[in-house]
Amino acid sequence: MSRDLLFAALLLGLAACDNLWLDRMKVQPKLLAYAPSDFYRDGRAMRRPPEGTVSREETLGPPELIEGGADGGLVDRIPLPVDQELLALGRQRFDVTCAACHGLLGDGVSVVASKMALRLPPSLFSEAVRGAPDGRIFRVVTEGYGLMPSYAATLSVRARWAIVAYVRALELSQNAPLALAPPDERRRLEQEASP
Numbered sequence: 001m002s003r004d005l006l007f008a009a010l011l012l013g014l015a016a017c018d019n020l021w022l023d024r025m026k027v028q029p030k031l032l033a034y035a036p037s038d039f040y041r042d043g044r045a046m047r048r049p050p051e052g053t054v055s056r057e058e059t060l061g062p063p064e065l066i067e068g069g070a071d072g073g074l075v076d077r078i079p080l081p082v083d084q085e086l087l088a089l090g091r092q093r094f095d096v097t098c099a100a101c102h103g104l105l106g107d108g109v110s111v112v113a114s115k116m117a118l119r120l121p122p123s124l125f126s127e128a129v130r131g132a133p134d135g136r137i138f139r140v141v142t143e144g145y146g147l148m149p150s151y152a153a154t155l156s157v158r159a160r161w162a163i164v165a166y167v168r169a170l171e172l173s174q175n176a177p178l179a180l181a182p183p184d185e186r187r188r189l190e191q192e193a194s195p
């Protein structure tokens with residue numbers, strides 16, 4: 001066997017091993033989010049970190065930032081610069097975390113809602129949510145609310161505020177005042193509305 005051939009054979013052999021290892025990693029047993037599991041006593045696959053655990057990545061800061069309010073009050077406005085980057089993060093996290101129950105649009109139309117008998121995940125366009133200070137939505141996500149669990153363990157402080165920003169954008173997408181439309185668009189809409 002020439003040296004080149006030997007080298008090629010060796011490479012092929014290595015590639016085969018590599019695939020075997022990779023395949024083993026891909027097919028290892030795992031549980032999907034929200035799946036049932038008889039391994040744990042509460043029957044759920046999704047786990048939380050043990051009580052009191054502090055993550056190395058945990059954001060530290062004033063209660064307005066990390067709790068959504070201080071001294072019994074709630075912050076009115078998101079205490080971070082709201083830019084395109086934050087909104088994109090909010091959209092991504094909302095779609096993954098919240099949409100399963102509240103719907104991709106936030107209107108409460110979702111598979112979970114259609115199968116839930118006890119209390120449906122509400123639309124986020126209600127007067128109650130639209131009129132609430134930003135800190136309230138942050139707090140609902142941080143602490144949970146009624147039947148809705150807390151998502152503080154899976155969403156960073158920044159991601160939670162990003163979601164609040166995205167919920168506000170969703171609300172606007174369904175209920176924007178005419179004055180917010182660009183002048184051209186406003187004229188077109190006004191013409192359409194007048195007979």
Ligand code: HEC
Pocket residue numbers: 094097098099100101102112119120121122124126128129136137140141145146147148149151163167
């Ligand atoms: C597993 C389903 C589920 C998921 C996921 C979920 N929610 Fe909820 N949410 C609910 C339910 C159910 C309620 C009503 C709870 C009650 O009244 O007991 C609720 C209530 C709320 C409320 C309060 C509404 C009001 O009328 O005051 C807000 C705000 C909210 N959710 C936002 C979110 C956001 C943002 C996310 C994503 C981080 C999220 N929810 C994820 C099920 C869910």
